[in-house]
Amino acid sequence: MNQFALQQGISAELRPFPYILEMGAKKNGAIQLDAFPTATGEGIRIYYIIEGRFEWCIDHQPYIFYPGDVALVLPGNAFGSDKGILEIGAFTWIQLRLQKPANGPMLPGAWSGLSESEGAAIGKILSLNRSPALSRFSEAGKILKCIHAELLGQEIGYQARVNHQAAELLIQTTRQMTRQSYSGRDFPKTFMHLEKMLRQNLAHQWAVEEMAAMVGMSTTLFNERVKSYSGFTPINYLINIRISEAIKLLKRPEISVTDIALDTGFYSSQHFSTTFKKLTGFRPSEYRKNHLRNK
């Protein structure tokens, strides 16, 4: 790939694709000082290494990248070389703007053709981003090359193809991230990660598809494995965690029952009350009253 740099607002090529903030390829023959300073960006940035070896910092953590690796930088994260040095080698990159609703996960736009729930799952997984360094991910290089060729060629149907390929890049990146984290050999470990994520985001309205995607499994396989390992369906397991956490909060009189309901992921205090009573035999307010009486 030859060197190039396209920027939204400047390059005409990007005009039909307002979500592509920038795209480029760089080939560097000699070490340059102050050529790669740390900066934050508005969109999600994906860098694919073609040649060489790069030491870059993402969100202030150092990583080393080799050909075939991808650096994934979230919106607002600092990214660059520690001392601004640009090492010898070649890489290509793209920056995509995702929508950011007030209290939801990042969402790819309508251009991606992803349904709202799939888009939300991808946004959620990318934003949890446990591993900004994705290794052996040559698929990303192929997709970037294709987008570049389509942008320059502008053959019939190229707009649809660019949209498809950009969506493909997000999908493959998400899959690569989850696959890299979970080897397929150790379900208890995978389940432990899932359980941890659920606890950390208990208020989130989890869908099974999203949980499955988080650990890089198909929904069918996920359902089957969770059931045979834990005895629960994924949703019932989640409800058990929610109620167990709610019980702890109910013992603290300063938090309102409505807040507890929302904090533990129930969509209303009515929903919370019904579920709680069904499992424990008490309404949440009764449970609280009984507990305070014993004190």
Place this chain on the structure above:
Amino acid sequence: MKPSIACIITIELGTNGVRVFAFDLNGKVIGSMKGHHPTFHTEPDYSEQDPEQIFITTLYLLKNLLNECIHPKKYRVACICFSASMHSVVAVDKSGSPLGYAITWADNRAKKEAQELRQSALGKRLYEATGTPIHPMSPLLKIAWIRHRDKERFRQTSKFLSIKSYIIHQLTGEYLVDHSIASATGLLNIHTVGWEADALKYAGITASQLPDLAPVFTTAGKLKKAYQQSFGLPAETKILIGSSDGCLATLGDGVKGEGKATITIEDSGAVRVMGPTVLKDEQMRFFNYLLTENCYVSGGPTNNAGNIFEWFTRQFGDFTHPYDMENSMRQLVEEASQVPAGSDGLLFLPYLLGERAPIWNADARGAYFGLNIRHERKHFVRATIEGILYEIYSIGKTLGEQRTIKSLSVNGTFGTIPFWTQMISDMYNRPVRVRQRSHSVSFGAFLLSATEMGIYRSLDEAARTVELPDVYKPDKQRHAVYADYFGIFEKLSSKMSDEFTAIASLQQKYSSSSDHTAAEPVKPITRKKQKSKL
């Protein structure tokens, strides 16, 4: 109205989850369910569980079992009986609320305390009085740890419970602990069946900070009204306090009487005998737990059993389908069966998790020994299984110094794999009986309940009704081979003691993978590449 048929429900509060079974009065399973709850390791040596989640899981399972298998068929629940893993500690405040998570048997935070006490005269005296080995698993040491290292929690604690005592308190409002669970706390004098004053003093508590002692046949109060309604059970439903998993698995295999021993192989393993006297041991290698007065379950536990084979499978098994551990293990067992007994001289020491009985060395580590150029992958597979079972055999051999073992029974997920059972039979040179369905613990709880209800006159009679066919017979030739190699296995295990300590301390010194031990942040690197330089 059609007269209802009585049934017995057992609730097993296990290490990884809760299992509920319903039995008819003949001991036939009429329904069962399981529910997982997680173990948290917030620090390297910590192993904790959420008592609230265990309680919610119990409620969920009990309710679903009743609604799916019991109420629709008009069974009458005569009795609900509990069993639980041993050695757990739940500290609760005045209102009965847990102060932090439950500390499980696998928690090692009190290892320093254990090491010191084990070497003291007091430690020896406490072991003789309580029957519980001086080990971080023991609640005695966990409470002592809280006393010295978590003073605020210690100050606020009104009672130190076990997980089972906590669940029963939630259901009935009673604070009780059965003799079996109590005998595994290191705080109970198993000869007088009362709290041991010196142990209480060491832990810094009084008897009023512990639940009341109760024989295993005790009715633990009445279900609270809300639960009667939500379960659809009458007030007179008997809640039987029951016993511990170890004692009940032994009873459930019918191991009452002379010359019988039972081997459990799940993730961890144990060899147990039952009898009217305790096993005395100068080296403090055995546990002695109490089932009923004058009936002790004694034996030795190992850390390294099925979990080691799972570890091996994760590293070296073929995973054609993701997360299909069972299938991968089956393939490996098949591979192992292509190698003759003794693995052509490849030995495996399975001490990946340190070891309890019989060597009681937390620093012990694993090793493959005797490798020669003809060994192949399949030899490693067989040697791994043989190593795990040599360790099980070595526990039985030490027990054999005090009790004659004439017949064996085996239970547990791994012990009942036919290839494994046969190997146990060959190593011990004894016939081995098998309980195919893996619910010895719950079946023991059934026998206990049925005895309490008067269906059997005594636990002896109940145990005698357990019939397990003599399936596996030892092979003389294989036994001779194993016996030869076991000599080297045993020598290696004790000879390498110094090297175990040395490598364990280096492993700690240079530990890099842990999230907790490194003082400075470890530099994350995508991967290191071997660059070939010419």
